[in-house]
Amino acid sequence: MCKEGGGKGWFQEELGWEIGCGDKAKFWEDVWIGSVDLKSLFPRLYSLSLNQGKTVGEMGVWDGTEWRWDLRWRRGRFEWESPLERDLITILSGASLREDAQDTQVWGKEVPGLFSVSFAYDCLAKYDRGNQGEVYKLLWRATAFPNVLVTAWRVLMGRLPTRVSLSRRGVVVNLMMCPLCQLQVETYHHLFIECKYAQKVWSLCFQWVDISFVQQHDLKLHFQSFHLFHVSNKQNRIWKGIWANVIRCLWDQRNMIAFQQGVVDAEEVFQRVQLKSWLWMKHKARSFSYAFVDWVLNPNICIRSC
Numbered sequence: 001m002c003k004e005g006g007g008k009g010w011f012q013e014e015l016g017w018e019i020g021c022g023d024k025a026k027f028w029e030d031v032w033i034g035s036v037d038l039k040s041l042f043p044r045l046y047s048l049s050l051n052q053g054k055t056v057g058e059m060g061v062w063d064g065t066e067w068r069w070d071l072r073w074r075r076g077r078f079e080w081e082s083p084l085e086r087d088l089i090t091i092l093s094g095a096s097l098r099e100d101a102q103d104t105q106v107w108g109k110e111v112p113g114l115f116s117v118s119f120a121y122d123c124l125a126k127y128d129r130g131n132q133g134e135v136y137k138l139l140w141r142a143t144a145f146p147n148v149l150v151t152a153w154r155v156l157m158g159r160l161p162t163r164v165s166l167s168r169r170g171v172v173v174n175l176m177m178c179p180l181c182q183l184q185v186e187t188y189h190h191l192f193i194e195c196k197y198a199q200k201v202w203s204l205c206f207q208w209v210d211i212s213f214v215q216q217h218d219l220k221l222h223f224q225s226f227h228l229f230h231v232s233n234k235q236n237r238i239w240k241g242i243w244a245n246v247i248r249c250l251w252d253q254r255n256m257i258a259f260q261q262g263v264v265d266a267e268e269v270f271q272r273v274q275l276k277s278w279l280w281m282k283h284k285a286r287s288f289s290y291a292f293v294d295w296v297l298n299p300n301i302c303i304r305s306c
C-alpha cells in the first residue's frame, strides 16, 4: 500500500502504450487509453477489481471479430458506484484492440482518438463531492503532464498516502518521520512546504524566475499564491504547472528515499522540475521552440513568449 507512487522512475511514468492485442500494457496501471492510467482515474473501482496487474488482453475475449470486456469485481457495486462503472465502460468503448499487432510503447503523448486531460478532470471532479472549487480548476488548466496534475490534485485533496494520513486511516505505520529530513512527522504540510528540502526546492524556483515569495502554510493557499504578476493568466498556467511539477518531484524523491534508500538532493529535484516542465511544453505547444538551455537560463523570456 505504501508503495503507491513509488518504484517506477518518472521517465517510465510518462510512457504510454499504443494498444495492439493487449499483450503488454497493464489494464489498470499503465497509460494505454487517454492520458492517465485507469487506476488513478477510478481508484474506487481499482480497489474492487479482481484483475489488478492484468494486461489489457487478459481483460476480455474475442467474439468473432468483436472484442468483449470481462471485468471482474470483488462484490456487487453499490448504487453510487454504478456511474463510475458506466464512465469506465464509455472510455473502454473507445478502445480498439487488434489481434494481429503487439502493444508498442510511446512516450509523453496522449494516445490518439482518446480522451484528454480535461475529460480526466471531469471524471475526477464529478466524485469530489462538493470539494470542487476555483483552486482545482486552476490546477487542471496548468501546463504539466497529466499524471503530474493527478498527483498535485491528490495532494490538494489530501489523498496521498503520507505516513500521518495512513496512520489516521488506521494503517499500522512503524515510521512516522519525514523520510527526507527525519526531523518531523510526515504531514502534507511538512513534506511539501516546511521540510528543509522542500524549502530549498521552492526557493530555487523563485531564484530561477527572480521573484520573492511569502510561503503560505496552507497547501491550497500556497498553490493559489504561486502566481507571476508580470505575465498573463495563460502564461501563469506554465508557472502553476511548475508548482505541480515540484509537488510531483518531491513525492517521487520521498518515495525513492522511503523505499529504495538514497540521498536527498534538492538541486536534483529542482533540475527534474525544469526538465519535466520543458518536456511538456515542447510536446504540447508547437510554437514553443526554446532549447532546454534557454529554458534554464531565461525562463521569463520563454514564459512570456507563450
Ligand SMILES: [Zn+2]
Pocket (backbone or CB within 6 Å): 178, 179, 180, 181, 182, 183, 184, 190, 191, 194, 195, 196, 197
Ligand atoms: Zn522533512
